[in-house]
Amino acid sequence: MNDEAGATKGAVVVVSGPGGRLAAAVATRLAGDGYPVGIIGPEGAEATAAGLVSAGGRALGVTAEPSDRAALDDALAGCAGLGTTAAVVLAFYPTSASRSRELVTLDDHEWDSLCEAPIRWCLVGLQSAYQWLSVSGGAIVVIVPTVSLIGAEGHVAATTSGETQRILAKSAARRWGTSGITVNTVAVPLDTLADEAPGDPGVSAPLSLGPPALAAPDPAIGIASVVASLTGPLGGMVTGSTICLDGGAVMAP
């Protein structure tokens, strides 16, 4: 796979938690843009990769639980056949993230699955990505919901998780820059992260969100564009940043 200037594009590996609808869309977009793509997740990774290969792309899907560091290490190593890894995209979010729940109604298990488990997956994902990229550098991109930046009633757990992952990414950026690794966060609308549709029972847009200044964007296109920039012209210049891809609904800070 070559870019417009004829240079070989490095592979991009997309790692996700359960669900993974957005991860599959991002992988599809990246493959369409000519990137060799690795897809790692607990479900659907092989099927997504098979679809991309049958469409003429270079892709590899590996099933791995996001909490299993050894499995994640093996999966990333398995993607070596795609060529040098230029970027790892980490997209860990609860599958029911867009379902509104008041904090006082959550039991301990629900809190863990909505908030703390995705943080642990992100930590494991960051560590595994570091191990893989520390040899020759590269970009790590962490996906969080935009409402994490401003807060949202009914979504305390998911937004707390997002803010934690965002600052973990900042700390990683500060620590791993000398290894040639950039770490940035991309924020996308909450409903694009979850598996429910906006019209499903219990799913509502947070009141804190205003309308986007621009037409509602396709987050997969946006994420793929950010990855292209961070592995291309902006590589080595931007790290620790948060980029909002929601058409300007959230403009914090």
Next chain:
Amino acid sequence: MSDLSGKTVVVTGAGSGVGRGLALACAGAGAQVVLGVRDMAKGDEVVARITERNGAAVAVESDVTEPGHIERALDLATDRFGGVDAVIHNAVSGQSSQPVALESAPLSLWQEHASVSITASFHIARSAFARLAERQGTLIFMTSPAGVDGSQQLSFYAAVKAAQRGLVKSLAREWGPHRVRVNAIAPLAATPAMDRAFAADPQLEGRIRGLIPLGRLGDSELDIGPAAVFLCSGDSRYITGQTLVVSGGRFTAG
């Protein structure tokens, strides 16, 4: 300073450091204070200091990673002083000032940090809500500028402090209709942990002072305490969902 007369404030991690300063400041402003402490000897010392100043306080042994201990502290506040007007979650992991190798640190260490600052924050919020709503009270989390900026060395500490900032922003929106305010304070203060670090590296204090526009580290009672008193008081009744950075000007971003 704002007046907290007649109000009851529960402070976690109140036996030493910033928590001790917050308890003294709240009592000085007239509040009845319940101190959640791991070490009752330290709690008793703070209670004695408050009593000497004609204040009212009681200490209770409390490990915030035990939900039952949180309930116990809140029950004590209700039984002894008639209710809860403010809860300040200040306790942090004993590992919080230890550098972390983010790329290789074990999940067990993360869990140690998270249990005190994330899981316990959830438990405290869930347990305190009804009591705070009864008195249109306030919940305050002691966070850190590192929770905004990240940290090369203290990555786990920074992350759990970010979690608390995230919690504040969303919970403030969720609890606003109940007239319960939720805020955070991000202090830069002299603490026993910092004193130990200065003892180990005598030049460190000078380097840190040089980074602070006001030229000194904050005093827990006299510099950080008034910020907590303000946020506990009616003077801040229109402020919610905010992080008040009290750092002598060291941190200005965000």
